[in-house]
Amino acid sequence: MSAVPNITLNDGNTIPQLGFGVFQIEPDDTAEAVREALDIGYRHIDTAEMYGNEREVGEGIRASGIDRDDVFVTSKLDNSLHEPDDARKAFVTTLSDLGFDYVDLFLIHWPLPTLYDGDFVSTWKTLEEFHDDDRARSIGVSNFQVDHLERLAAETDTVPAVNQIEVHPYFTNEAVREYGQGHGIVTEAWSPIAQSAVLDDPTITRIAENVEKSPAQVVLRWHIQRGDIVFPKSVTPSRMQENFELFDFELDPSDIEEISALDQGEDGRTGPHPDRFARA
Numbered sequence: 001m002s003a004v005p006n007i008t009l010n011d012g013n014t015i016p017q018l019g020f021g022v023f024q025i026e027p028d029d030t031a032e033a034v035r036e037a038l039d040i041g042y043r044h045i046d047t048a049e050m051y052g053n054e055r056e057v058g059e060g061i062r063a064s065g066i067d068r069d070d071v072f073v074t075s076k077l078d079n080s081l082h083e084p085d086d087a088r089k090a091f092v093t094t095l096s097d098l099g100f101d102y103v104d105l106f107l108i109h110w111p112l113p114t115l116y117d118g119d120f121v122s123t124w125k126t127l128e129e130f131h132d133d134d135r136a137r138s139i140g141v142s143n144f145q146v147d148h149l150e151r152l153a154a155e156t157d158t159v160p161a162v163n164q165i166e167v168h169p170y171f172t173n174e175a176v177r178e179y180g181q182g183h184g185i186v187t188e189a190w191s192p193i194a195q196s197a198v199l200d201d202p203t204i205t206r207i208a209e210n211v212e213k214s215p216a217q218v219v220l221r222w223h224i225q226r227g228d229i230v231f232p233k234s235v236t237p238s239r240m241q242e243n244f245e246l247f248d249f250e251l252d253p254s255d256i257e258e259i260s261a262l263d264q265g266e267d268g269r270t271g272p273h274p275d276r277f278a279r280a
């Protein structure tokens with residue numbers, strides 16, 4: 001099996017295009033899931049303060065025996081902590097919970113434009129501090145819409161390295177992806193298999209039969225060939241293995257087009273709308 005490709009970010013750092021997500025993994029199960037994922041070959045873990053399992057992510061990485069420097073670790077600022085001083089304290093807690101002196105990537109989890117007087121710019125400038133002192137090797141955002149990204153471009157000095165947004169065949173989120181492509185911001189696709197809701201789709205199952213792969217492998221390969229980063233979540237070792245085996249086959253351009261055509265626009269969105277989401 002060929003290796004997971006690296007993608008070069010706008011700050012020169014590289015990130016494995018395939019990782020392992022730990023949203024909704026219970027803290028008690030997280031260290032073992034992370035250790036298992038690393039054993040399979042994953043070298044990129046996506047967590048967040050909000051997931052409540054950063055400590056166990058750190059434990060799993062240490063238990064694997066793999067050098068910390070060989071694993072790409074992302075975490076995200078909690079919604080309740082956007083004020084600069086809160087964000088500074090929260091970042092210290094993230095590092096101490098993980099048990100590391102740096103993260104590879106730190107994100108603003110949600111823009112929350114209706115909270116904090118709509119001021120995600122000060123929050124972003126606080127993340128710039130973490131980048132400047134090298135405790136966050138790269139910084140980025142999550143769930144930012146085009147107008148939020150335009151505002152950062154107008155009012156700050158650093159272009160986010162990534163924007164982590166909902167993307168899957170029922171919600172391809174093209175306008176935000178295209179803005180990223182045009183401005184050096186790599187798209188990370190969250191809920192890449194829509195928490196398994198796309199796996200029974202007849203187009204996906206037909207393509208899967210043709211290429212002799214599982215529906216999940218086809219959907220994840222679609223993301224990979226579109227150039228996005230993915231980190232499917234699973235607590236099931238056989239699925240973790242399956243989701244890692246994406247680099248020994250290719251989809252035809254016509255397959256890619258057919259899957260992209262499953263887009264349902266806003267009807268396909270499973271998560272909250274970033275313009276309205278306001279849970280601090």
Ligand SMILES: NC(=O)c1ccc[n+]([C@@H]2O[C@H](COP(=O)([O-])OP(=O)(O)OC[C@H]3O[C@@H](n4cnc5c(N)ncnc54)[C@H](OP(=O)(O)O)[C@@H]3O)[C@@H](O)[C@H]2O)c1
Pocket residue numbers: 020021022023024046047109142143164165189190191192193194195196199216217231232233234235236239240242243
């Ligand atoms: N930034 C954000 O706001 C945001 C929001 C959501 C997610 N995320 C990130 O994105 C990651 C992935 O998204 P997600 O966890 O929402 O959903 P997902 O990866 O699209 O789907 C996970 C679900 O699909 C099942 N599954 C996994 N592999 C499968 C396979 N090969 N066949 C059948 N079912 C399979 C899992 O079940 P089992 O675990 O039972 O095997 C789990 O129920 C998260 O873990 C998190 O890191 C970020």
